Amino acid sequence: MGKTLVAYFSASGITAKVAKKLADIRNADLYEIRPETPYTEDDLNWSDRASRTSLESSNPASRPALADRDANIAAYDTIFLGFPIWWYKAPHIINAFLEAYDFSGKRIITFATSGGSKFGKTMASLQPSCSDTVIWKQGEVLNGDPSRSRITEWVSSLKL
């Protein structure tokens, strides 16, 4: 198998923890997808219909600006892509990340954390942001601060 990258976005640190464990287990490089303007607590208030995340999530065309574009995607065959579930799908910064690089021919395996939701329509909302040649694999929602053995078990089940 070629080189593996674990790329993740995490607004409050939960997905980051899973991503770090996964990168360690796979001996993979780690890349944090960061917004140019970090999300504040008010921005993350999903019960406020006027909050930044509510407005972004309800606008399919919204693409929060990325803090940088320095991920060396060309160097990897397999990219684990992690994020929190926001409104039953991936935050739009994940679309922005996918649209910022050339993922042609790469394998992208998603994983997420959530308050309990599964992937829902997540994959369908991400696929249009990439070339048709991407080999997608929907991973798992890894909630509850999963142990290394839980993550290892999941990765083994992928039969990479």
Ligand SMILES: Cc1cc2nc3c(=O)[nH]c(=O)nc-3n(C[C@H](O)[C@H](O)[C@H](O)COP(=O)(O)O)c2cc1C
């Ligand atoms: C704006 C927003 C929307 C969310 N929408 C959902 C949702 O639809 N379903 C769910 O189970 N959890 C939802 N959550 C909870 C997050 O998915 C959960 O707290 C996640 O683990 C946070 O990960 P992070 O710390 O990496 O950002 C939402 C959180 C935020 C801030």
